[in-house]
Amino acid sequence: MTAFVLVSGSHTGGWIWREVTARLRESGSEVYPATLTGMGDRRHLAGPDTDLETHIEDLVRLIDHVDAPEVVIVGHCYGIHPVLGAADRRPDRIARIVHLDAGLPQDGDAALELVPDQAVRDRLRQSAEPAGDDWRIPAPSRDAWQRWGSVAGVSADALARLDRLAAPQPSGTLTQPLRLSGAVSELPMTGVLCTGNGSSIALVETMVGFGEPRFQALTDPRVSLFELDTGHWPMLSCPDELAEVLLGAAAGKGHRVAATVSEQPAHLRPFLMEVPERRRERVGRVDLHLPDADQPRPAVVFVHGGPVPPGTRPTPRDWPTFVGYGRYVASLGAVGVTVDHRLHSLGDYGRAAEDVAEAVELVRADPRVDGQRVALWYFSGGGLLSADWLAAPPPWLRCVAATYPVLAPLPNWGLADTRFRPAAAVSAAGQLPIVLTRVGLERAEIAVTVEEFLTAAKDCDANIEVVDVPLGHHGFETIDHTEQARHAVDHAVRSVLGHLRS
Known part of the structure; x- marks a missing residue:
């Protein structure tokens, strides 16, 4: 039996996976939607010292209590940082890592530093500097979610739920660098690319052709790719399709890019x-x-x-x-x-x-x-x-x-x-x-x-x-x-x- 551990991005929690969790359980899978310290209904547990290490330890403890022989761990957006950290410490328990519309952070990367735009990064960094009790980064307002990822396909009711249940993000989770031993790089990986948010298989293959070092790992035959024609929140916009993709990823299915890199770019x-x-x-x-x-x-x-x-x-x-x-x-x-x-x-x-x-x-x-x-x-x-x-x-x-x-x-x-x-x-x-x-x-x-x-x-x-x-x-x-x-x-x-x- 496969167990899915689902880890969402900033300001959210396990609640965001409700529909996906139901679909996966209907397929016979075990599902563990994680709520990290300070998020969702655990927001009261956060403090000034809550950081990325806290979230990694949350996931390590969760993995240790999963009995299923195969664990597929899914990281959405910021969630890929604690996912990689936890998988690096428990590589023998992880069957596959799924990057759900998420980047490819490396050892030493802080989530905040991977925000593309300098102006946005500076604003977040300023918010992330503790000042007395102000050690939390506020959740985006309802009209501002679009700035952090396309909300294409998300219904008005789902967007209202996102806005209502969002929690402030402990700043240390975004500023503490990710530390990896290298064990995680040996694990099978799947990327789920949301085309409505600007990602695509074609774009990945272009970067592979450029010789971008971070993308060379994607030529490994154990790496697969899927596309979803939606925005940054597929668990809200198309939960059925996302569940099917996750089941396909667990089975090792998906597009491979290795065959394309042997040709002239x-x-x-x-x-x-x-x-x-x-x-x-x-x-x-x-x-x-x-x-x-x-x-x-x-x-x-x-x-x-x-x-x-x-x-x-x-x-x-x-x-x-x-x-x-x-x-x-x-x-x-x-x-x-x-x-x-x-x-x-x-x-x-x-x-x-x-x-x-x-x-x-x-x-x-x-x-x-x-x-x-x-x-x-x-x-x-x-x-x-x-x-x-x-x-x-x-x-x-x-x-x-x-x-x-x-x-x-x-x-x-x-x-x-x-x-x-x-x-x-x-x-x-x-x-x-x-x-x-x-x-x-x-x-x-x-x-x-x-x-x-x-x-x-x-x-x-x-x-x-x-x-x-x-x-x-x-x-x-x-x-x-x-x-x-x-x-x-x-x-x-x-x-x-x-x-x-x-």
Whole structure:
């Protein structure tokens, strides 16, 4: 018999698993929904010294009292921290660890430090600094739960229950580093990714292809992945589906990513068009692909997406997609510019924006560039960086382009309060031409942001042209070598150059 130990995230308790617990017990499983010290109906047991170690010990004691030979322990959000700590101390009792819309914390990581957005992290850290009796972090208000994870699919009644039963979080649980011996890394693992909260198998496979160290463990054949088409709270939004996924995880089912990493990563495959080499000059983090010209020419600055781990080689400006675009623009008489900006994590958008602005100034100052005719072209997660330019377009900016862009922060990115919201900025763009390449097979979590942007653009009568690739995937330039895809690239490039020359 399998026993499930269910551990929820911040501010919640065992009560949140009510429906999932019932479904799992109907299947014949033992189920132990954990309520950690200070949470749920145990909130009165917390004190200033309640920390992550307290929660780990809660789970170790619970595991020791489970008689079933196989224990599957499930950690949701913050809950994965005490789950990993407890599994590391009782590895012989754990059959599988399930990361339920949770990260991959490592030894030495504190939960607070893994919050992506610096501003949010600073606010939480300030709240987490004990001041007399103020050693608790208040639960979010009812309208603020969305900022900490998508509530897509959660009914009004369930959201009201979440709000009513939420407890303040003892600050030490978020600030104390997780300590692991390494035993936990030998255990089978399953990731359950909630697409409505910005996670997906495709995104995981992309990070594996980048060589991100934390994601390399996911290539182990003992690791499986599932997707749920819902937000961050599947135990509230789709308990039946979650119960089925947990039973599948316990049986070792799920998607494996190991088969994909032996192939050449998608971003390093050849560009979809044969483009002749052009003269290329490298200045710092900027490459200029130069046309044959005796006078200054307009420039197109290509801004890659991300986050891209800092150790990734080759860097984006040497990826076939960006080399291909840079060469193609140069072959048509403009300067193609590629930039390695430092968007290495979700907290780096401010630094990446500075890198792009510096690159633009460097390019505009080059005597071979007509500094009054520049276009900025954004890709994927780099799409958020377009917000500053849309909000206050300078006169020399003749066009903004975006290809399979992310145009609003995804729910689990922790960027809700930042300036990087193109859908909000577009209302200030006036008649600045915008060329948007949209792929029909886009990841659902990204497609939602594109539609949000297009709705906002329509409402303000923005000057926008949409180039559709109905059968195109995210990153189609190295994946979909079709006539339709080649035509879309050619159309978008010529449209952008047309705005530079008009």
